[in-house]
Amino acid sequence: MSGFGPRHLPYGVFSRPGGERRVGVRLWSSVVDLSVLGGLLATGSLNPLMAAGRREWTAAREAVAGLVASEPPLIPLRDVTLHLPFEVADYTDFYSSEHHARNVSEILRPDSPGLSPQWKHLPIGYHGRSATVVVSGTPIQRPSGQLAEGVFGPTRRLDVEAEVGFVVGRPGRRIATTAFAEHVFGVVLVNDWSARDLQAWEYRPLGPFLAKSFATTVSPWVTPIDTLATVAGVAQEPEPLDYLRPAGPAFDLRLAVEWNDTLVSRPPFASMYWTAAQQLAHLTSNGAAVRTGDLYASGTVSGPARDEVGSFLELTRNGAEPVTLSDGTSRGYLENGDWVRIGATARSAGGEEITLGSVSGTIVA
């Protein structure tokens, strides 16, 4: 609960038993009920505030800070149910970690390893299924599918992808990288669950489909963008085309992936090649619209070291090199009953360490 102090105050949607949904912020181990502030914060959904734009976002932060500084209506977290914090419009997933892209290529396509030709020219992405975006804690049913020619059954290579998601507030088209903060409301953590056997069989030539459409989990708390300190991104060579410049801010989130009770990886978000501002500029460069509630995720976050990777595909080299968990058992991929939690810490704009809302799920048969 450390890291959820009065300088963070991420937004979420909660309810009490038998009660209606309300917008709140997290403070330590409690929720502050924001319905007392009225207006956009009394609607039971974050979307109206998200749609209102940066001026309203700033006004809301001031109102919330004032409420928290006085005698806020606190409700212990254990007494509430947390819901999906926003209604998801389109869900897009990128592929912007160079380490991840190189690892995947090396493991799955050893005959032609390396980045695809356009990788350093544009942030590769694809559309996912917004119907199956769920909130942290939702059990994940092991998906079935075609594992190979003639074989249908439960996936044998159920994986995670530790990612950072960006939530669009103000709609737009052709959004310059410099307009990023006018359109993006906040950040969530994302686990883009993946079935690697389904993916390998289905993905050519139109990309992943059922391997990733069964569930995508997001954290229940949305951290407003300007809560986070920004850092310089990684050097980009060759220089990107004009519409991808300047690169915009990078964020120094330090992710942690726990598999059952074992910390197995610490993916560094600051190592991503493409920034969130470049992803949004690319996504909308063709005239495509983003709407309030659009979620776009960074792609799996992997650093250069083996204990910094954001997928088990990379961690266990596609199951060939299992990891040993703290209970002495070993794993190549997820087993039924396994539990995964992705958390993150970051430096706030004010210089304190804050904790992002974590994203967890348990695998069921």
Added chain:
Amino acid sequence: MSGFGPRHLPYGVFSRPGGERRVGVRLWSSVVDLSVLGGLLATGSLNPLMAAGRREWTAAREAVAGLVASEPPLIPLRDVTLHLPFEVADYTDFYSSEHHARNVSEILRPDSPGLSPQWKHLPIGYHGRSATVVVSGTPIQRPSGQLAEGVFGPTRRLDVEAEVGFVVGRPGRRIATTAFAEHVFGVVLVNDWSARDLQAWEYRPLGPFLAKSFATTVSPWVTPIDTLATVAGVAQEPEPLDYLRPAGPAFDLRLAVEWNDTLVSRPPFASMYWTAAQQLAHLTSNGAAVRTGDLYASGTVSGPARDEVGSFLELTRNGAEPVTLSDGTSRGYLENGDWVRIGATARSAGGEEITLGSVSGTIVA
């Protein structure tokens, strides 16, 4: 207007100048205002009726037929604006014409022509962008993007894809092919506009993204599924896995593609390899949810003959063999000011020929 008689009555959403949106059906060259029927039909949106399920769909058809048989409140089409007939949840696009898949492979990947290994084992599909699904008549702005390494500008290979779209009414997961008619409300025509230069540069390994996300046009009229006569589908060899059997109904829609004033192609929907029931079964086989308003499209409809293809990529062999239009000009791909209309006729369940709502759009710079 022939083909829009009292046995068809496709649903749409319309408004009069300054008026609110209302649900209607098309009868000849008029709209019948269904708000007089009250209940689910008086909401200004088709989604509540779509969500209600087949029993309500049948009851609504009976009420509509009764209204049309008496003195229906007719409004000439020229006096109304037609809107997107339903709110799109997730948009999915398949790739289920064997002729199209073989043509594309031969034209774009001549070094490795033919179907990908899984093509006859599952209906290949991918997710698209629901924010940019628009109603017929919406002008299509030529998209810009990376045409090749280091080149950003307006696409030079702007194409159409003539498709048939299926609109989900009742939500579900793991929908057997035999439950198709319990979940699918109706059929629309779809033009999945595509920028072939963007696509060629961006699509490996995660599939098409910006090449198809700038606009997808649907017809303003949704033809209820059970209005259409069904036929046997094409023979499938090898036999599909159990979850894709039985294949379910096929529909004998005869599409027509007009480029400016010239009829350039007549794609036969009955030649599709995978049925709509198999597509839905596959889409939901991993546990993924479909919701009211989900739109899934067949993929480009192409028959075996050169004048039966559903894309200009195929018609002009990627621009290498331009077509001559009736005004004497020739075209490889779409030019600014060009206009495309995709229409279709079909046999109704009662044995008459009916006309589906067409889908059209004009290219603007």
